[in-house]
Amino acid sequence: MAIPFIIAGLVAAAAAVGGKKAYNGHQIKSEADEILKKAKSQFDQRKEHMDASSKISEEKFERLGKLELDIGESFNEFKIISNELLKQLKQDGNKDLKLSISKPKLEKIEEYTILTVEFLSTAIASGVTGVVTGFAVYSGVMAFAAASTGTPIVALSGAAASNATMAAIGGGSLASGGWGMAGGAMFLGAAAIAPTFAIGGYAYENYAEKALKKATKTTREINDAIIKMDLCEQHLANINNYVDRIYSLLDSLNQTFNTYFHALKEMHEKIVILGGGRASSDVSQESLRIINNGYLMAAIMTDIITTPIFKPKNVAEDGVVEIEKDRDGFNVLNKEEIDNILATKEGEYREFNSKA
Secondary structure, three states: OOHHHHHHHHHHHHHHHHHHHHHHHHHHHHHHHHHHHHHHHHHHHHHHHHHHHHHHHHHHHHHHHHHHHHHHHHHHHHHHHHHHHHHHHHHOOOOOOOOOOOHHHHHHHHHHHHHHHHHHHHHHHHOOOOHHHHHHHHHHHHHHHHHHHOOOHHHHOOHHHHHHHHHHHOOOOHHHOOOOOHHHHHHHHHHHOOOOOOOOHHHHHHHHHHHHHHHHHHHHHHHHHHHHHHHHHHHHHHHHHHHHHHHHHHHHHHHHHHHHHHHHHHHHHHHHHOOOOOOOHHHHHHHHHHHHHHHHHHHHHHHHHOOOOEOEEEEOOOOOEEEOEOOOOOEOEOHHHHHHHHHHHHHHHHHHHHHO
16 A cells, blocks of 8 residues: 555544544533532522522611611610609709619610710711621620620720621631632632643543543532532521511500600700600609610610620620631520520510509
8 A cells, every 4th residue: 555545544543533522522521511500500590599588687687687776876865864864853842762673784884885986976977888787797796795704895996896796707708709709619610620721632522531520520619519509508597587576566665665755855945955844743753654664675685685696605805706606607586595595585575564
């Protein structure tokens, strides 16, 4: 056989082998693409659902935080006008007027009032966004820090307060994503195995094999991420349940508090602002009853608000509160303490209503 024909035959055979390998590479690459397409679709759908659940939790925390801040601001105004009213009544000869609420309870209400004012002023000054959402966590964290260190809340304000808030809300919590950077790594993996057609049969097959392995590995990672998101949603559901319970009780208590608050404003306007003459003994006693009952409601609400939603672990020297984590890395709900405080305060509220 002439040499040219032998060479031609070898070239044809090589072309056939190369073509078969290119075809096989194309088939394997198509399989890899299909695996990734399916996995990515599952991931996108699951993440969309997860994002919606996270948004619901954020809205619930925002609603609770706003209520707690409003309550704290009301406490501040209640204290100012009640002090002015009591001072005026004593000047009118009613010198025996004394509050029935204990000094420790008044001091705790005062500390919470200071916490509210300091939080708002610090947040506004630093231009921090989303402060309302974070306050529901912040209030309990700071109360725990104060109780653990024996340091008044006012002394923990400013930078230390900001650090504690960051540790409580951003340190691996749901606010920082819950399931970490898995989502970002997932998409980088998909981009890294994009098809490249400008290579020969052998190289294409080698790449296809790697692509299939990569697609299988990425699918496993996506499945792990989906499992983590399932856990995250379960955790969110538990959190939402407790946040709803706290909000519901606080809202009822606050409505009762506001009846006394409005009555106090009317009495203050009549006696202090408009100067309606010397207050009779009956008016003085009614004023005292309004103030006492308002403070009793304030004390119950303060105990609830200053109970941490997540379980504190310890307080570092710089005032940062470390939140306990479970084996999945989520913040541990302070279930036992919250259950106890809600049950106790519901009982006190029922008893109050039966006597009021």
